[in-house]
Amino acid sequence: DIQMTQSPSSLSASVGDRVTITCRASQSISNHLNWYHQKPGKAPKLLIYAASSLQSGVPSRFSGSGSGTEFSLTISSLQPEDFATYYCQQSYSTPRTFGQGTKVEIK
Amino acid sequence: QVQLVESGGGLVKPGGSLRLSCAASGFTFSDSYMNWIRQAPGKGLEWVSYISSSGSSIHYADSVKGRFTISRDNAKNSLYLQMNSLRAEDTAVYYCVREYCSSTSCPFDYWGQGTLVTVSS
Numbered sequence: 372d373i374q375m376t377q378s379p380s381s382l383s384a385s386v387g388d389r390v391t392i393t394c395r396a397s398q399s400i401s402n403h404l405n406w407y408h409q410k411p412g413k414a415p416k417l418l419i420y421a422a423s424s425l426q427s428g429v430p431s432r433f434s435g436s437g438s439g440t441e442f443s444l445t446i447s448s449l450q451p452e453d454f455a456t457y458y459c460q461q462s463y464s465t466p467r468t469f470g471q472g473t474k475v476e477i478k
Numbered sequence: 479q480v481q482l483v484e485s486g487g488g489l490v491k492p493g494g495s496l497r498l499s500c501a502a503s504g505f506t507f508s509d510s511y512m513n514w515i516r517q518a519p520g521k522g523l524e525w526v527s528y529i530s531s532s533g534s535s536i537h538y539a540d541s542v543k544g545r546f547t548i549s550r551d552n553a554k555n556s557l558y559l560q561m562n563s564l565r566a567e568d569t570a571v572y573y574c575v576r577e578y579c580s581s582t583s584c585p586f587d588y589w590g591q592g593t594l595v596t597v598s599s
Contacts, residue, residue: 405585407523414573414589415523421583458523462577462584465537467513467525 373397373461377470383478388449392473394442394459403463406435406444408455409472415458419444449475480504480588482574487593494564494597500557500574500590508552511577513586514559516570516595524570527559528577542568564597571595 374397384390394404402422407415417426419435422442432447446453454477459470486498498514514526527548528537536548547560557574571592578587 403583405583407586414591415586416589417585417587420585420587421580424582426585426587460523460586462579465528466539467528467586469523469525472522 372466373400373464373468375459375461375468375470377457377459377473379473380471381474381476383476384449385478386449386451388478390446390449390453390475392444392457392459392475394437394444394470396440396442396461396463399439400461400463402438403461404435404437404442405460405462406433407458407460408453409458410455418457482576482588482590484572484574484590484593487572487595489596489598490564491599492565492597495560495562496564496595498559498561498572498574498593498595502555502557502574502576505576505588507555511579511584512550512557513575513577514548514557515573515575515586515589516568517573517592518567518570521570526572529557561595564595566597569595569597 376395378393404422406419409415418429418433423435434445457473481503483501490496513528516526529548545563549558571594573592574590575586576588
């Protein structure tokens with residue numbers, strides 16, 4: 372199974388900050404990497420697919436980059452609605468696996 | 479609009495069984511790959527099972543293999559998860575999720591609201 376490791380596990384940031392979350396795969400997954408965020412009590416929501424493609428309807432302040440084993444999600448200017456837990460997920464092979472999550476909290 | 483509505487969750491004793499259902503609407507269900515993904519209380523996301531659009535290809539996580547059975551009825555736009563020999567560690571919110579595959583990736587693009595399964599004596 373491909374292991375996905377996110378860092379940091381949590382971070383505190385202020386509205387307007389630039390935030391970057393990283394995700395590392397235990398083997399190369401090309402660009403088969405997706406990002407989601409999840410608010411308490413809600414289902415996860417797809418933000419980025421194929422490492423860098425913005426899902427329809429997702430604000431342009433979200434961006435993704437990377438390939439192979441190293442990936443990142445950047446929020447260019449953090450907004451109040453962005454405080455949530457973020458997950459990366461590989462769709463290169465079965466079983467599909469997720470990172471452990473990064474909780475973005477208000478400073 | 480797209481809707482995935484899960485039902486069938488509840489409280490069950492260890493060793494018991496439960497059948498989850500998911501009613502889909504707003505997209506072409508019969509052309510869609512479908513999955514069940516779960517989330518234990520306060521924990522991260524765990525993929526559970528996959529079924530292809532026709533039902534001819536099925537995969538399970540090792541943690542549920544031999545105990546859970548995924549199925550679908552394309553005529554009823556419905557997805558199912560039969561869960562047997564339930565354990566305390568199966569306690570989680572179970573999400574019905576569509577997987578949309580392009581040439582570059584297969585993200586989980588549509589999620590239901592989830593149904594809670596609690597395994598406890």
